[in-house]
Amino acid sequence: MRRGYVQVYTGNGKGKTTAALGLAVRAAGAGLTVFMAQFIKKRRCSEHAALEAFGGMITIRQFGDGLLLGRKSSAADVRTAQKGIESARKAVISERYDLVILDEANVAAHYGLILVRDLLDLIEGKPTGVELVITGRYADKKVMDAADLVTEMREIKHYGKQGVKARRGIEK
Ligand code: ATP
Ligand code: MG
Numbered sequence: 001m002r003r004g005y006v007q008v009y010t011g012n013g014k015g016k017t018t019a020a021l022g023l024a025v026r027a028a029g030a031g032l033t034v035f036m037a038q039f040i041k042k043r044r045c046s047e048h049a050a051l052e053a054f055g056g057m058i059t060i061r062q063f064g065d066g067l068l069l070g071r072k073s074s075a076a077d078v079r080t081a082q083k084g085i086e087s088a089r090k091a092v093i094s095e096r097y098d099l100v101i102l103d104e105a106n107v108a109a110h111y112g113l114i115l116v117r118d119l120l121d122l123i124e125g126k127p128t129g130v131e132l133v134i135t136g137r138y139a140d141k142k143v144m145d146a147a148d149l150v151t152e153m154r155e156i157k158h159y160g161k162q163g164v165k166a167r168r169g170i171e172k
Contacts, residue, residue, distance in 0.1 A: 008151070
């Protein structure tokens, strides 16, 4: 049986979610099944339309009530994120999926929508064969310590600083 590892993509530079999506596509191409839970984000992104074309190979679900920039988190944010962690837990232990991705889960933990402990429990309790990927800036040190691979995307330049808004097909 193949062994699955725990990967974390964090940092303030662009590429964390797209790296996870790239991995999902590569995994599906190899015949692996993928489950992706997206935290925080509420809006449907272009990747949803693309991944639906993969049929049952890649399942993507959103558990977000919107970005937390400039607002305090609400009970609704917490409830939605809790559903996400529960859904991810089920996906991990079901062993129906070879690759389980928790997109923006680091951000959800940073804002207290889920517990760092929830992520550690997932890591510690995962079946050996499952590959687990956790993305999002502000990864907790305990999560990084528990992972087997940690990549930090570091911003050198970002056109966002020049006022370029998130573009359909590129950022969303
Ligand atoms: P991507 O989804 O493109 O791989 P990411 O997952 O690495 O990016 P996040 O931290 O999830 O990036 O950021 C979400 C979005 O916030 C980005 O896609 C971008 O639209 C916006 N963003 C990130 N950094 C900046 C910045 N420095 N200035 C403006 N907008 C930014
Ligand atoms: Mg992201």
